[in-house]
Amino acid sequence: MTMNNHINYVEFAAADLAATEQFFKQVFAWQFEHYGPDYIAFSNSGLDGGFFRSELAGNTVNGSALVVLYSDELEQTMLNVKQAGGTISKDIFSFPGGRRFHFIEPSGNELAVWTAS
Template identity: 60%
Template sequence: MRPQEQINYIELPAADLAATKQFYTGVFGWVFADYGPDYIAFANSGLDGGFYRSTLTSKVAAGAALVVLYSKDLAGCEKRIVQAGGNIVKPVFSFPGGRRFHFTDPHGNELAVWSEQ
């Protein structure tokens, strides 16, 4: 039974679904399933979700929610993101409880990664 009234799924835009799959699989190990030409679902991410074909992007400055991922190795994760074509848009900074940075994926969606260290 699924928990009631809790966040269950998240969807993000992406113009190039093949490149999106390659980025998130390579950097984070997510697993994808294709649902037609305009939608891919992901799993093995902590919270399941999907990407729908769109030229729009999800950015905090535009009012979008920020998806925050966790990594035990913040520096290693940052390096993998950059090597895979992502951009660091907010360098590592401290906050109560840990440190984090923000990045954009190759499509331009903004996400963050945090760690206790």
């Protein structure tokens, strides 16, 4: 498959790079590489990307795009998010094709997790 014209990388703002890194390692087993004090790249996530130091955060209320992750065990993933210090911003709800919840990670970015079951 060609990479031409496909989404290849995503970047997020993060006020607390260390807390954000620890959260995504703990909950989703992402791997990280540091590029100086203001940038960390992640992999093992389905789509590689990074976090850059910023006081801003992405939230759908402010018109930000929503990155949606997949889980085979939605309830367990929601519990893991809570235990790692994330905040549930929308509890599990059904939609045509599955169920999902939204969460806020330690630097304030909103993401979602869905499952087909």
